[in-house]
Amino acid sequence: MALSKTQASALSLSLLFIISLCKSSQAGGIAIYWGQNGNEGTLADTCNTGNYKFVNIAFLSAFGNGQAPVLNLAGHCDPSTNGCTGLSAEIKACQAKNIEVLLSIGGGAGSYSLTSADDATQVADYLWNNFLGGQANSRPLGDAVLDGIDFDIEAGGGQFWDVLARSLSGHGTKLAAAPQCPFPDAHLDGAIKTGLFDYVWVQFYNNPPCQFANNNAANLLSAWNQWTSTEAKQVFLGLPAAPEAAPSGGFIPADILKLQVLPNINSSSKYGGVMLWSKYYDTGYSDSIKCCV
Ligand SMILES: *[C@@H]1O[C@H](CO)[C@@H](O)[C@H](O)[C@H]1NC(C)=O
Numbered sequence: 504m505a506l507s508k509t510q511a512s513a514l515s516l517s518l519l520f521i522i523s524l525c526k527s528s529q530a531g532g533i534a535i536y537w538g539q540n541g542n543e544g545t546l547a548d549t550c551n552t553g554n555y556k557f558v559n560i561a562f563l564s565a566f567g568n569g570q571a572p573v574l575n576l577a578g579h580c581d582p583s584t585n586g587c588t589g590l591s592a593e594i595k596a597c598q599a600k601n602i603e604v605l606l607s608i609g610g611g612a613g614s615y616s617l618t619s620a621d622d623a624t625q626v627a628d629y630l631w632n633n634f635l636g637g638q639a640n641s642r643p644l645g646d647a648v649l650d651g652i653d654f655d656i657e658a659g660g661g662q663f664w665d666v667l668a669r670s671l672s673g674h675g676t677k678l679a680a681a682p683q684c685p686f687p688d689a690h691l692d693g694a695i696k697t698g699l700f701d702y703v704w705v706q707f708y709n710n711p712p713c714q715f716a717n718n719n720a721a722n723l724l725s726a727w728n729q730w731t732s733t734e735a736k737q738v739f740l741g742l743p744a745a746p747e748a749a750p751s752g753g754f755i756p757a758d759i760l761k762l763q764v765l766p767n768i769n770s771s772s773k774y775g776g777v778m779l780w781s782k783y784y785d786t787g788y789s790d791s792i793k794c795c796v
């Protein structure tokens with residue numbers, strides 16, 4: 504059958520329409536935390552799964568209040584003897600696969616706080632010189648330049664994190680934050696209000712008031728809607744990668760996530776994808792959900 508000119512142009516118009524539909528659909532990515540369990544595989548293994556778009560190296564667990572910053576990567580390597588600089592090659596290999604690699608500062612068990620605006624700018628300078636585009640004699644992860652800093656601030660008050668964000672952002676680095684789902688976050692609200700955060704992966708676990716529970720996503724969805732109305736550029740659904748990853752709950756079986764949760768959040772213009780805690784626990788979950796994030 505030969506197509507008339509009108510038929511042919513109608514056909515190419517509909518093809519264009521279909522292509523533009525595909526482009527405008529919100530393709531999300533998976534962010535993973537790596538670094539807190541020596542048995543979770545290497546950073547290179549993590550990036551080689553092909554499942555992740557972002558890797559948060561966790562954690563810079565002590566900083567601020569004038570103390571010497573401490574990197575903690577559990578059993579992976581010992582920063583105190585300069586034993587983690589070899590990670591540079593792996594970081595660069597991840598970045599060559601278009602995976603963004605961030606340093607996560609804070610965590611659930613660290614010793615950190617910011618005591619003044621001056622303290623915050625000193626920490627920003629330290630991060631810039633030791634992990635980002637600046638220079639230092641002894642960089643803990645070697646010469647690789649990380650893509651950004653993730654604020655996993657669960658202690659140390661709520662002041663001056665905005666100053667840290669502004670100082671880092673002045674250098675043009677990416678910023679991420681991992682607040683708890685009860686809104687607003689006790690530590691990160693002021694920082695997120697700066698509007699400088701590219702990725703906000705909200706922890707919808709170990710937080711009974713707003714996590715998925717009893718096969719019910721209502722509390723999660725109402726908190727999600729609060730988070731997507733913040734100044735965050737992109738919001739991610741932060742989940743445990745297995746039930747054991749979150750003793751106080753929040754795990755969502757993959758099929759329920761795909762059928763009942765993602766369709767209710769992925770139409771938001773701020774939807775960025777899913778964050779998982781952590782690589783150690785991710786023994787199949789990201790494989791099951793990557794189709795649909
Ligand atoms: C939202 O997620 C569902 C389930 O994974 C998927 O079928 C749908 O295409 C997604 N919508 C968008 C806009 O990405």
